[in-house]
Amino acid sequence: MTLNEIAKKLIRQNKGRYLILSLSICFAILMTGAYGVLLFSPAITDVLMTDGSTYLIALGMYGITVLGIVVFLFYANSIFMKFQMGEIGIFLSLGMPPKAVTKMHNKQFDLVFAFSGVIGVVLSIPFAFAVWSFLTLFLSYTDHTFTIGWQGIFIAILIWISAWGILRLKNTISLSKADVIKILHSSSENEEVKGAKPILGLLGLFAIPMGVILFNITAVIDGLKTISMLFLVISLIGGYLLTAQITTIGTLVKRFFPKAYRKNILFYNLVRQKGNQYTLSLFVSSLLIALTVFSICFNGSSFLELHYQVKEDPYDYAVLTTGEQQKDLDESTIRLMAEEHNISTSDWHSLDMLLIGREHQYQEKEKNEWGPEFVISQSSFEDLTGQTLSLPENGFGYFEDSDNATFQTFSNEQGNFYNPSVHKEFHLTKTSLISEENIVNNSTQISYFLILNDKTFQELKNSLGPDYQFRYYLFNGDHPENSKAFQDELLGKIVTLNNGEIFDSYQEAAVQDKISGYSDVIIPYAGNELYAARQWDFYPYAKATQLDILLESGSVYLLLIFFIAIIAFVSASMIMCLKIAGTILQDQESYQRAVYLGLKERDLKKMIRKQIALIYFFPTFCGSITAIFMINRFMAVSSVTHISAITVLAVLLSVVVVIIQIIAFGVLQRRMTAVATKAVYEKNY
Structure with missing residues (x-):
């Protein structure tokens, strides 16, 4: 069998990993492009105005999410490379020169990245159109004309080509230093995390709220506003330090609960072995979950304020007319129109x-x-x-x-x-x-x-x-159910007079x-x-319809925010799924040895579920709690008056996120546990 035939056979056997990388690239480019198509579309910029604060916030959210997507791409590539090391080790052990192995790998990588990127760019426009069309189904005031923001396509292509070049270079450098012995022992290597000390974990736990509180204080003091953002960086560092302690959880359990530690010693040691991998993936996922909850609540707060503002307005109707229009639309005419709609x-x-x-x-x-x-x-x-x-x-x-x-x-x-x-x-x-x-x-x-x-x-x-x-x-x-018809008649009269x-x-x-x-x-x-x-x-005001009008006038902004939140949430979930798949694959040998030494199938499944739960729920809870606390503190330095209502909204949204993750966990753990145990027992017996 020639090397080419071996390579083709390995690709066929492991097509799943190529599919995962391809879907990751396609998702990243598709979401970046689709959001950019809408964000830079004249249909959006004409409403939000490019020099307005809401548009600047949308741009900032776009930048943060693009950064998260880039991190996601790098993580997907690192998982793919860990999967590939087995194949690379085979070719190196057969005497194939490292340069030849690198060339062969780069050829495969280029093909996957090129194909997936093209699909992502091509689909970004119809996907953006689908999102826009879905939104306008529920709106009557919004302009239904879809226009393309070509800057968004350009940014997506730029990110695609840049990531392609950087990752290709990174992989080439890694492969040039590849060593067969190191590859064979890569699955059992310990990755000690810098900062993985309990005392630093306590410091991180303290730094997260303290950074937000200090931001809260300095953001309203004129002389300190310029440094207020630095305190958010302190919160981020605290989040990383806290996440790093996940890998040392076994040390704490061993010290205070030695019996529980001995009972789950394999689980704690497997977590410790993958230190850097856990820390990076869980930290980024936590940030993206926090961004999901925070973005919706922070940007939706203005619409919640509008709800209360309209609700608290003292009058149900307000009509402005010019002096010239008084002949045709005076008080008696308006009262008569109201009576015709059964409104006293x-x-x-x-x-x-x-x-x-x-x-x-x-x-x-x-x-x-x-x-x-x-x-x-x-x-x-x-x-x-x-x-x-x-x-x-x-x-x-x-x-x-x-x-x-x-x-x-x-x-x-x-x-x-x-x-x-x-x-x-x-x-x-x-x-x-x-x-x-x-x-x-x-x-x-x-x-x-x-x-x-x-x-x-x-x-x-x-x-x-x-x-x-x-x-x-x-x-x-009275009779607010007739307000819309009354308002429409008033509007028609005013438009005619003008x-x-x-x-x-x-x-x-x-x-x-x-x-x-x-x-x-x-x-x-x-x-x-x-x-x-x-x-x-001169647009006549009716309280019963005012909130709908305000929401529709801000619908394009809501579209951008929900879109970016979905991208962040899906990115976090995909990072977690990639981490779960990578963890189970890397731990196969440990599972096999444990089964060989007498670990029962039931206990093996239980341990795998714990690993999946750790990866899936730490970012969910950590990100949601952080977002709730941050939204509460951010609202305290804003002009928002109903802070408690927005905090409750953040709590409810976090509950929704947790429920979604629980459902996804139920499906995922059953599937992944079955696959892992089947692979272990097939190799052992």
């Missing part, structure tokens, strides 16, 4: 609102800037809130719903304002600043405004043209003389429904 209105407020310019004043005057501002009268505000104000004719009050950020722009007592109709500035003195929740609907576009004395308000109104005069209706109504167009820059028109680069932005409503639902002030 109550708590009705009609607010006359004016639009003017205001100079935002800062401590450094060169940073001052002009912006539009709505104005209401003192009597309207008192009727809305039940409060009593005392505003002089030359004074103003300012209201904002539970947000003090804008208050910081009133650094001076005197405010500078601008009348866009007569093109003149005027000045008023700051009298009061009011911050109070549940006065107006905070989830609508109008949640802050100026308050003027009634006389001053009327004088200003008389001098303003109709383009800068509006009426804002706030009211409640000639089917959205005047997107109508607020900026009030300060067009004060800002450079102003231009009218008029777009058709048709084809821009999603944008209108998100940004158009």
Whole structure:
């Protein structure tokens, strides 16, 4: 039999390992490419805007996951190489030169990597399209046009070629140093892990929460914000140190429970033998599980906040109309439309609102800037809130719903304002600043405004043209099940009155003389429904449908986050499965010797299940607990108010992850245990 025939026979016998490597490469490139196709797609960037914080977060998550996928590829390659060492040892023992063995191996490796990478790249576009199509089945506002982000394909190809070259070089160097004797004893070598000492394990256990807590403290202190991320690195180091102690678990059990140690001595020693392998795979898997839970909860927190925000809005409906539209859509018309949908209105407020310019004043005057501002009268505000104000004719009050950020722009007592109709500035003195929740609907576009004395308000109104005069209706109504039909009729009426167009820059028109680069932005409503639902002030608000609209407007972001979470979770599971397969294969000789010395089949299966459980559940529990703690601490330094609800969400999501892993473990351990015991007894008998 020639060497070529031997090589082909070995490939046929061990085709499973080539299939595992091929699937790993295909998965890594497919997921990287598919996510990139969506992330850089105009359908996504037009909604999230590439300079927005949500898009930057999505990019950061992409970078972390790509790093995890690269680690996964390196781990899959290391497992493949350990499998291959048996074949390599055969060829070396037959007298084949190391260079020839390396050349033959590289030829096989190149074929697998090239084929798998091409499949991954080719399938990434249809896979991304399938994900996009599935999402848009449940959405009515989202643009259904799928576009390809070619940058994502380029990144996937770059990662594929780079990983191919680096792994090929790494394997070539390893094979050039291959030694037959070392290969024969590779399965029984001990891999002592640096840092595998109980005292360092305690230090790691302490460092994980302490790093997050210190991040929590420094992230809100101006002088320390720049170093806050360093404390997360401390948590990561603590996680590694804690993971490394898995290999020394037998030492602790031996010291405190000698009887239990003697009963499971083979299990503890097998764990110790594979020290570095356990530490790396379990640590990376733990990080990916933590990323799965954390990414969904952290990025989903804003949508949970929106849920509470909409729920706490004081009015069921809010409608903004222009002065010109009052002839066709006034209070009586809206009430009549509501009655036609069997909705009885109550708590009705009609607010006359004016639009003017205001100079935002800062401590450094060169940073001052002009912006539009709505104005209401003192009597309207008192009727809305039940409060009593005392505003002089030359004074103003300012209201904002539970947000003090804008208050910081009133650094001076005197405010500078601008009348866009007569093109003149005027000045008023700051009298009061009011911050109070549940006065107006905070989830609508109008949640802050100026308050003027009634006389001053009327004088200003008389001098303003109709383009800068509006009426804002706030009211409640019963029968929320009819809200959608009522809202749709209102929307249709408003769109018709606006000639089917959205005047997107109508607020900026009030300060067009004060800002450079102003231009009218008029777009058709048709084809821009999603944008209108998100940004158009004249889009009628209905509490019963508002959360759906907000979720749909953020659906592309949710798509990216869930997609990245799935990639992280599947990557973690595949790393664990590869580790399980590698462990059982490497421990075959130990199993055989144990059976030869009298270990019963039942006890062998029990020990194998323990090995699988250790690999499968340590990352699951460690990653989930870490994610819960981190999400709680991260929310504490954010503007999120419902921290407990988000923490509960993290706990529930972790429970779901654990249940999935338990189900997967039940299937996997039964299959792997049967395969391992069958191989052992076939060789022994």
